[in-house]
Amino acid sequence: MRIAIILFTICLASCATQNINKNYDVANMGGKAILFGSITQTEASGTDNAYGTVSYSGPMSGYLQTRTFTMPILIPFDKSEFEDVTGKIFVIEVDPGEYSFDRWAASNGTGAGFYPKENPKPLVYSLKAGQVNYVGNIHFELLTGDNIFGIDITHNAFAVLENNLERDSKIFQSKFTKLQGLEVVNLVKETGIWGKGLQNIKKEVHIPQTN
Numbered sequence: 001m002r003i004a005i006i007l008f009t010i011c012l013a014s015c016a017t018q019n020i021n022k023n024y025d026v027a028n029m030g031g032k033a034i035l036f037g038s039i040t041q042t043e044a045s046g047t048d049n050a051y052g053t054v055s056y057s058g059p060m061s062g063y064l065q066t067r068t069f070t071m072p073i074l075i076p077f078d079k080s081e082f083e084d085v086t087g088k089i090f091v092i093e094v095d096p097g098e099y100s101f102d103r104w105a106a107s108n109g110t111g112a113g114f115y116p117k118e119n120p121k122p123l124v125y126s127l128k129a130g131q132v133n134y135v136g137n138i139h140f141e142l143l144t145g146d147n148i149f150g151i152d153i154t155h156n157a158f159a160v161l162e163n164n165l166e167r168d169s170k171i172f173q174s175k176f177t178k179l180q181g182l183e184v185v186n187l188v189k190e191t192g193i194w195g196k197g198l199q200n201i202k203k204e205v206h207i208p209q210t211n
Contacts, residue, residue: 017062019091025178033096033127034182038168040087041066041106041140041157049109050154052140058099058127064090066140081171085139089171091179096129104194106140106157114157116195123161123194125187132172132179136188137162159195163188 020034041052052066066087080086101123105115127133143156165186173180 017064017090017092019089020093020176022175023178024093024176026182029093029130031096031129032093033129034132034179035090035092035094035099035127035135036132036168036172036184037135038082038087038089038137038164038171039064039066039139040082040085040137042142043086050106050142050157051109052104052106052138052157052159054101054138054159055103056099056101059095059097062092064138082167087139089168089175091132091172091176094127096127098124098126100124101135101138104138104140104159106142106154106159108154110153112155118195120159120195123190127187128185130182132182132184134165134168134184134186134188136191137164137168138194158193161188161191161194163191 035056039052039054041050054064056062056064081088102119103115104120105113107113123135125133125135139160139162140157141160142154143158144152144154147153147155163186165184165188169184172184
């Protein structure tokens with residue numbers, strides 16, 4: 001299981017689901033639904049290429065990532081769509097139906113993978129055709145610090161669920177002008193830390209407790 005999770009964080013990076021084209025025309029939706037939200041992270045250590053990954057399943061399945069996987073230093077990171085965090089919105093055409101966000105993991109890009117000690121409670125959404133279905137912001141808090149060589153690295157992470165519809169909608173409306181006539185439905189039900197603890201390939205830590 002541990003090997004599988006590490007491979008999940010590293011090898012599936014190139015399979016991340018892509019957004020619809022900015023010229024997407026609602027006249028051609030043909031009974032489809034729009035899955036809308038954002039995925040973000042705090043700034044990674046300057047010496048690694050940390051990123052978070054979330055999987056979803058339903059009538060269609062896929063993966064979302066905070067940034068495109070790149071080699072540290074050699075290739076520039078994606079430009080963030082936000083000022084205070086690194087990340088982007090996702091706007092995806094899917095078949096309508098029930099979807100579950102059921103797994104997250106993170107990697108520092110240099111060999112260490114981080115994931116919950118217990119499977120987090122699935123986030124279940126019913127996506128309806130002909131509308132924009134907002135499922136919230138999945139935010140990765142990256143924990144950084146010096147390793148035994150005194151080099152600052154990302155050594156763990158945890159995921160937080162947030163409702164940032166107002167912030168995300170501003171970017172959505174500016175990028176996808178032809179979708180502005182569609183109703184945006186806020187499906188966010190839960191906020192707060194997503195999962196009960198962390199482990200990685202080296203050690204276990206506990207995430208902050210919520211009230």
